[in-house]
Amino acid sequence: MSNRENLKNTKILVVGFGKSGMAAAQALLKLGAAVSVQDSKPEEEFDPNVLTFFRNQGVEFYLGTLPLNMEAFDMLVLSPGVSPELDFISNAVKTGTELAGELEIAYRIGKGNYIAITGTNGKTTVTSLVGEIFELSGRKTSVVGNIGVAAISASAESEEGDWLVTECSSFQLETTKYFKPAVSAILNLTPDHLNRHHSMSAYGKAKAKIFANQTENEYLVINKDDADCYRLAAECKAKVVPFSTKEELNAGVFVEDEKVVVVDFDGSRTTVCALNDIRIIGEHNISNVVAAAGICYFAGIDAEIIATGIRAFNGVEHRIEYCGEYDGVRYYNDSKGTNTAAAITAIKAVNKNIILIAGGDGKEQDFSSLADELAGRVKKLVLLGRDAELIENAANEAGFYDCVRCGDMRECVEKASEISAEGDCVLLSPACASWDMYDNYEQRGEHFKRCIAELMK
Numbered sequence: 086m087s088n089r090e091n092l093k094n095t096k097i098l099v100v101g102f103g104k105s106g107m108a109a110a111q112a113l114l115k116l117g118a119a120v121s122v123q124d125s126k127p128e129e130e131f132d133p134n135v136l137t138f139f140r141n142q143g144v145e146f147y148l149g150t151l152p153l154n155m156e157a158f159d160m161l162v163l164s165p166g167v168s169p170e171l172d173f174i175s176n177a178v179k180t181g182t183e184l185a186g187e188l189e190i191a192y193r194i195g196k197g198n199y200i201a202i203t204g205t206n207g208k209t210t211v212t213s214l215v216g217e218i219f220e221l222s223g224r225k226t227s228v229v230g231n232i233g234v235a236a237i238s239a240s241a242e243s244e245e246g247d248w249l250v251t252e253c254s255s256f257q258l259e260t261t262k263y264f265k266p267a268v269s270a271i272l273n274l275t276p277d278h279l280n281r282h283h284s285m286s287a288y289g290k291a292k293a294k295i296f297a298n299q300t301e302n303e304y305l306v307i308n309k310d311d312a313d314c315y316r317l318a319a320e321c322k323a324k325v326v327p328f329s330t331k332e333e334l335n336a337g338v339f340v341e342d343e344k345v346v347v348v349d350f351d352g353s354r355t356t357v358c359a360l361n362d363i364r365i366i367g368e369h370n371i372s373n374v375v376a377a378a379g380i381c382y383f384a385g386i387d388a389e390i391i392a393t394g395i396r397a398f399n400g401v402e403h404r405i406e407y408c409g410e411y412d413g414v415r416y417y418n419d420s421k422g423t424n425t426a427a428a429i430t431a432i433k434a435v436n437k438n439i440i441l442i443a444g445g446d447g448k449e450q451d452f453s454s455l456a457d458e459l460a461g462r463v464k465k466l467v468l469l470g471r472d473a474e475l476i477e478n479a480a481n482e483a484g485f486y487d488c489v490r491c492g493d494m495r496e497c498v499e500k501a502s503e504i505s506a507e508g509d510c511v512l513l514s515p516a517c518a519s520w521d522m523y524d525n526y527e528q529r530g531e532h533f534k535r536c537i538a539e540l541m542k
Contacts, residue, residue: 091193092113092116092117092118092193092194093116093117093118094117094118094119095118095119095159095160096118096119096121096157096158096159096160097113097118097119097120097121097158097159097160097161097162098121098122098123098152098155098158098160098161098162099113099120099121099122099123099162099164100122100123100124100161100162100163100164100167100174101123101124101163101164101165101166101167102122102123102124102126102131102146102148102164103164103166104233104235105164105165105166105187105235105237106122106124106164106187107135108187108235108237108238109162109164109187109190109235109237110122110139110144111238112190112191112194112237112238112240112241113162113190114139114142114143114144115241116194116241119143120139120142120143120144121144121145121146121147121152121158122139122144122145122146122147122148123146123147123148123151123152124146124147124148124149125149126148126149127148127149128146128148128149131148151173155173155176155177155180155182156177156180156182158177158182159182159183160182160183160184160185161174161177161178161182161183161184161185162185162186162187162190163184163185163186163187163260164186164187165186165187165188165231165254165256165257166256169184169259169260184260185260185261185262186256186257186259186260186261187235187236187237187257188230188236188237188251188253188257188258188260188261188264189260189261189262189263189264190237191229191235191236191237191239191240191241191249192236192240192261192263192264192265193263194237194240194241195239195240195241195242195243195247195249196243196244196245196247197227197239197240197243197244197245197246197247197248197249198246198247198248198249198266198267199248199249199251199264199265199266199267200215200219200248200249200250200251200266200267200268200269200270200380200384201230201251201253201264201266201268201269201270201295202215202250202251202252202253202269202270202272202380203252203253203254203255203258203269203270203271203272203292203295204270204271204272204273204274204292204308204314205272205273205274205275205424205426205427206272206273206275206369206424206426206427206430207272207273207369207372207373207376208231208232208252208253208254208272209231209232209252209401209403209404209421210365210370210373210400210401210404211270211272211373211376211377211380212228212230212232212250212251212252213228213232213398213401214373214374214377214394214395214398215250215377215380215381216228216250217394217397217398218377218381218386218390218391218394218395219248219250219381219384219386221390221393221394222381222386222387222390224246224247224248225246225247225248226247226248226249226250227239227243227247227248227249227250228250228251228252229249229250229251229252230251230252230253230254230257231252231253231254231257232252233527236249236251251266253295255288255291255292256291258291258292258294258295259291259294261294261297263298264294264295264297264298265298265299265303266295266299266303267303267304267384268303268304268305268306268380268383268384269295269296269299269303269304269305269306269323270295270305270306270307270376270379270380271292271293271295271296271305271306271307271308271314271317271318272308272314272372272373272376273308273311273314273372273426274288274289274292274311274313274314274317275313275424275425275426285313289313289316289317292317293317293320293321296321296322296323299321299322299323300322300323301322301323301324302323303323303324304323304324304325304326304383304384305318305321305323305324305325305326306326306328306338306376306379306380306383307321307325307326307327307328308327308328308329308372308376309327309328309329309331309332309334309337310329310330310331310332310372315327324350324383326338326379326383328372328375328376328379329375330368330371330372330375334348335348336348336349336350336352337379338375338376338378338379338382339375340360340371340375343359343360343361344356344357344358344359344360345357345358345359345360345374345375345378345395347378347379347382347388355382355388356388357378357382357388357391357392357395358378358391358392358395358396362392362395362396363395364396364398364399364400365398365399365400365405366405366434366435367405367430367431367433367434368433368434369430369433369434370400370434374395377391377395378391378395381394401421402418402527402530403418403419403420403421403526403527403530404419404421404422405417405418405419405431405434405435405514406418406419406530408533408534408537409537409541411502411537411540411541412502412505412507413506413507413508413509414502414505414506414507414508414509414510414511415509415510415511416510416511416512416537417431417435417510417511417512417513417514418513418530418533418534419431419512419513419514420513420515420519420526420527420529420530420533421526421530422514422515422516423445423448423515423516423517423518423519423526424448424450424516424517425450425451425452425454425455425516426454427514427516428441428443428455428514428515428516429454429455429458431512431514432458432459432462432463432512432514433458433462435462435510435512436462437461437462438464438508438509438510439462439463439464439509439510439511439512440463440464440465440467440501440504440505440509440510440511440512441459441463441465441466441467441512441514442467442468442469442494442497442498442501442511442512442513442514442515442533443455443466443467443468443469443476443513443514443515443516443517444468444469444470444471444472444473444476444515444516444517445469445470445471445472445515445516445517445518445519445520445521445522445529446470446471446472446517446518446519446520446521447471447472447475447476447516447517447518448517448518450516450517451479452475452476452479452480452516453479453482453483455476455479455516456476456479456480456482456483456485457483459480459483459485460483460484460485463485463487464487464509465487465488465489465501465504466480466485466487466488466489467488467489467490467491467497467500467501468488468489468490468491469490469491469492469493469494469496469497469522470515470517470521470522471521471522472517472521473490474490476516476517477490489504493522494522494529494532494533494536495536495539497513497536498511498533498536498537498540499536499540502540513529513530513533515529
């Protein structure tokens, strides 16, 4: 589907002027749209050179304020961090203004094929691995979406035969209308972003939009081991490809005799690789690799190429990233662990003798499940950020009292170094979003690594 000409002279308000909003505004200008931008932040919080660049192209800005006449716009394009429930947005929709997210617009204006990957955890790892395998196969590939590069940036330049391997958040998916990937994947479903979606049911519905427009000509790869996740597939019209690390399947992707195996819908069996070919640590990463193998296989990539990509893959930044050793203590950056399920996964992967640094914006999560995993694995809990007290209270209720609170990341790293002993592991896995102290989890992870580097001088 390509609607490039349909957007020419269309009056569009881009809501949210972060990385995604800037990319959307730039792409829409190239397509001839009349672009305005709204953001809740005041003008002084933006780079004046960026604002001048866009103003010189005719963009009108509403920074820290709202347009007086919302009915003047044909379309609102929302950045992922902007809730469609905001009054001025919902009121505009009621009067007939079209609402779309950046991912939806990316799909409409480009000609490439989409691989779309969502789930509460593991998205970045799977998207990165699938992207590397696609590149190995010789396909022209862009890795985009929630992983850091706005989909619209690559989509506007895409042509027939190109592939956009796309990490999709629930925020991006909830504002899609026509988006239809060739292969979609839902990796898992655990509580997250409930401050935005309000319930697990609504959160699941947002994730399920990834396959809403798929037909029998497309594929959905979905986690059979996660009952809440797999239940979503009941509404899917595409070919459903289950994946599992716990059971053999009549059709799908699974582990058998320490190997990753695919059984196609015609009953044919293909061994992709051995589990000991997987370099990234943790049982959760076996599941991630199994999912990635299924995505690539049903996208038509040869099993030998898939295996080569798996053997070469070393993981992604900010996801249980090994940062070095100092005085016999190993340091790991898992800043992307922005919810309790992700933090639990990291704790289980590192497994024992852990000094855990956690805390931040808890997004209204219940931290009791995290607290239940501390005993026997975590020696000390070092806390920071807005919801540090909530995590400490949950730990105390679970009988874990070895907690200390710090004011910032530098203090956390210094305290962790002070209380650790040879053989210990210092793990940053916050179980929280970063927004109370940082712009994003990447910035938080980079700060953690700088603090470690200073420690090692």
